[in-house]
Amino acid sequence: MTQLIVTNNKRKKFAYEPNFTEKKEYRPEDVKETGLAFVGHEISEDKTNMNQFLHYDQLYTIRHGLNSPFFIGLLEGKILGTCCPKCGDIWVPVRTHCWNLDCNLEKTEWVEMPLTAKVHTWTIAGWSGRSSLKRLPIILVYAVIGDSKVAIANELHGINPWDVEFGMPLKIVFKPKEDRIGAITDFHFEPAEDWKPTPMNLEKERIKKLVEPVYKWIKTIK
Amino acid sequence: MTRRVCIVGGATTPFDYGSTGFESIEGGAAECIRETKQDIPNFSLRDLDLMIYSHFSVHFGHQLSSEWIIHDHLGLVGLPHYRVENGGNTGGSALYAAALAVMSGHHDVVGIIGWETMDSVSQSQGSEFIAMASDTRYELMVGGIYPIYYAAMANKWMKDNKVTEEDVASIAVKNKNNAMDNPKSQWYRNEHRYITIDDVMNSKLISYPLKKYDCCLMSRGVAFILVCCEEYAKKINPDGYVTIDGMGLSSCTIRAGDRLNYPSWNERYGPGYPEMTEFGACRNSAEQAYKMADIKNPLKEIDFGEIHDAFSTSEAQIYKALGLAGTGNIAQFIRDESTFMHGQIPMNPGGGLIGYGHPVGATGIMSTIECFYQLSGLIPKKHLSKTTEVPNSECGIVNSHAGTGTSISNFILRRH
Numbered sequence: 001m002t003q004l005i006v007t008n009n010k011r012k013k014f015a016y017e018p019n020f021t022e023k024k025e026y027r028p029e030d031v032k033e034t035g036l037a038f039v040g041h042e043i044s045e046d047k048t049n050m051n052q053f054l055h056y057d058q059l060y061t062i063r064h065g066l067n068s069p070f071f072i073g074l075l076e077g078k079i080l081g082t083c084c085p086k087c088g089d090i091w092v093p094v095r096t097h098c099w100n101l102d103c104n105l106e107k108t109e110w111v112e113m114p115l116t117a118k119v120h121t122w123t124i125a126g127w128s129g130r131s132s133l134k135r136l137p138i139i140l141v142y143a144v145i146g147d148s149k150v151a152i153a154n155e156l157h158g159i160n161p162w163d164v165e166f167g168m169p170l171k172i173v174f175k176p177k178e179d180r181i182g183a184i185t186d187f188h189f190e191p192a193e194d195w196k197p198t199p200m201n202l203e204k205e206r207i208k209k210l211v212e213p214v215y216k217w218i219k220t221i222k
Numbered sequence: 223m224t225r226r227v228c229i230v231g232g233a234t235t236p237f238d239y240g241s242t243g244f245e246s247i248e249g250g251a252a253e254c255i256r257e258t259k260q261d262i263p264n265f266s267l268r269d270l271d272l273m274i275y276s277h278f279s280v281h282f283g284h285q286l287s288s289e290w291i292i293h294d295h296l297g298l299v300g301l302p303h304y305r306v307e308n309g310g311n312t313g314g315s316a317l318y319a320a321a322l323a324v325m326s327g328h329h330d331v332v333g334i335i336g337w338e339t340m341d342s343v344s345q346s347q348g349s350e351f352i353a354m355a356s357d358t359r360y361e362l363m364v365g366g367i368y369p370i371y372y373a374a375m376a377n378k379w380m381k382d383n384k385v386t387e388e389d390v391a392s393i394a395v396k397n398k399n400n401a402m403d404n405p406k407s408q409w410y411r412n413e414h415r416y417i418t419i420d421d422v423m424n425s426k427l428i429s430y431p432l433k434k435y436d437c438c439l440m441s442r443g444v445a446f447i448l449v450c451c452e453e454y455a456k457k458i459n460p461d462g463y464v465t466i467d468g469m470g471l472s473s474c475t476i477r478a479g480d481r482l483n484y485p486s487w488n489e490r491y492g493p494g495y496p497e498m499t500e501f502g503a504c505r506n507s508a509e510q511a512y513k514m515a516d517i518k519n520p521l522k523e524i525d526f527g528e529i530h531d532a533f534s535t536s537e538a539q540i541y542k543a544l545g546l547a548g549t550g551n552i553a554q555f556i557r558d559e560s561t562f563m564h565g566q567i568p569m570n571p572g573g574g575l576i577g578y579g580h581p582v583g584a585t586g587i588m589s590t591i592e593c594f595y596q597l598s599g600l601i602p603k604k605h606l607s608k609t610t611e612v613p614n615s616e617c618g619i620v621n622s623h624a625g626t627g628t629s630i631s632n633f634i635l636r637r638h
Contacts, residue, residue: 049241054284062359071359093360093477100485120479121498123373126427128365129350138365140429142374142479142498151479151498153371154364166378185363206387210427 033059066096069110074186077174082108092148115172117143120151124161126214137161137214143170158190162207163197224325227466228455232447232591233257237408237579239341239440248295250444251335262459272329273303276316276336278582281351283339292335309355313586314622314631318471320449330451337444338581348440357477369437371626373429375478376535379499383549387431389556391422394436394534396562397570401577403610408439408579436534441579445587462598468634470510472503478626503630504543515634521546525615528589530623531574571610586622593618597637
């Protein structure tokens with residue numbers, strides 16, 4: 001963004017205006033944008049307290065802008081990182097400008113990352129936000145992809161929750177192309193092919209005991 | 223040197239999830255000020271020359287700029303006002319702003335109102351709203367909510383520091399049991415029982431190693447605190463005012479995974495810190511506060527603290543970041559019950575977030591009020607007994623904490 005770009009209609013702009021030609025909708029049928037609506041109320045027996053129920057349903061546009069190549073890369077089954085041409089630091093999640101103060105917000109370059117990673121730390125969730133409840137228990141790992149200077153969070157599949165380990169090697173597995181939406185959920189981690197879990201131990205038994213009720217509870221969620 | 227900043231009074235509504243009888247935010251704010259005025263009868267709303275509002279999420283309030291409703295209701299139209307928002311450190315940041323206003327000499331008497339109305343949505347929806355303060359593009363939709371991020375950080379921290387699940391459970395036990403002496407606390411009002419380490423260990427899995435009782439409570443609540451110059455403090459509460467002798471505010475990455483090699487941390491503390499396990503912004507802001515308050519040995523010079531125990535594990539991590547213990551002795555420090563009421567440095571005698579509750583915008587204000595009560599000798603009046611009083615305390619620390627450790631403030635308060 002160092003120079004003004006003159007667009008077709010001769011107006012000076014700081015960037016090309018994107019022309020969005022590829023569009024995909026995958027909104028579930030029950031998602032309706034009703035905006036704000038009062039949908040009910042309740043009053044206490046002694047008539048001193050009232051609660052009112054407000055429904056709010058709104059479509060948001062997340063404009064990825066400079067970060068767009070990362071999310072477009074996901075659609076193509078690629079993990080794109082960025083690299084500072086001055087200091088060489090690499091990141092996924094990406095930084096479009098370098099974090100080293102001496103690089104003075106140098107614009108970074110896009111690099112394709114390997115589809116392998118290593119667990120930095122992990123947890124096993126038995127509870128989560130409303131949109132994730134049905135996937136519980138979730139193994140969430142923070143893993144370092146390739147030579148990235150940072151760890152990225154994502155789910156680890158294909159393994160018993162109690163078998164996850166610090167430092168274990170991972171591969172990145174993408175959803176089938178037709179199911180991808182250009183979001184972080186387009187991929188997850190799985191153990192690398194040659195990885196084998198270590199035998200059961202006290203901590204693994206403890207985790208197994210904590211996780212068992214979660215499996216039962218999830219079956220009862222509508 | 224800039225002007226001294228004092229605290230002369232403050233109060234909260236009861237904290238709860240659901241009905242408290244203080245439901246409207248402006249009504250709750252008015253009740254907090256009315257209680258404060260009972261403690262310092264000479265205080266008049268006319269004395270205020272700035273109001274700072276401490277509120278985190280408009281998602282919970284279904285109301286933008288809700289501070290305008292409160293300010294108007296309090297009869298303060300014409301007085302300058304603005305809102306401070308800084309995640310879980312909103313309260314601490316509002317206090318920081320108020321202190322700066324007084325220090326500068328531009329304002330003499332500053333009121334802070336903090337609040338959150340988290341019971342306006344279900345707990346799982348509430349968790350998701352809070353998680354919208356994580357990087358939603360990368361973390362929210364992969365099952366990420368704050369307890370899960372904290373669990374991932376704590377899991378490695380506990381291994382690195384040889385701290386066990388039982389060790390951190392003892393912190394949850396301490397805070398919930400302290401709350402049993404505090405009638406405004408959510409734990410006292412709801413589950414209302416003394417618990418043991420076994421109760422924590424047997425509570426349901428939230429995210430390993432965190433169980434339900436290791437976690438703070440989602441709350442509705444309002445708090446008010448009065449910050450002022452020393453001249454006013456001497457006039458309004460000559461025998462009970464407290465001074466803010468040190469303060470610090472620092473920052474860290476929004477995504478916990480981004481702090482493994484962060485250049486500015488490497489410069490300050492060397493490579494490998496804060497890792498994904500330590501709270502660099504807590505250490506950094508504590509160092510600023512200690513320097514300002516001339517504290518060389520926090521464990522010896524600070525009598526107690528009200529700190530941000532969003533999780534039992536984070537309270538343990540905060541002990542370390544405050545310099546109370548190191549990698550070699552943090553486990554023993556916890557096992558010695560150093561932060562229990564009978565310990566060397568009681569932490570969260572008011573119950574903390576785990577016992578009192580965590581209505582985000584009100585939380586840091588609540589912690590400061592509890593610290594003020596201790597130093598001002600008000601605990602026997604405000605709590606149910608003297609069991610949660612730190613006798614003859616002279617110096618307390620207040621800690622307010624946001625994100626995954628993304629913004630953290632520390633304050634050193636002293637009896638004048």
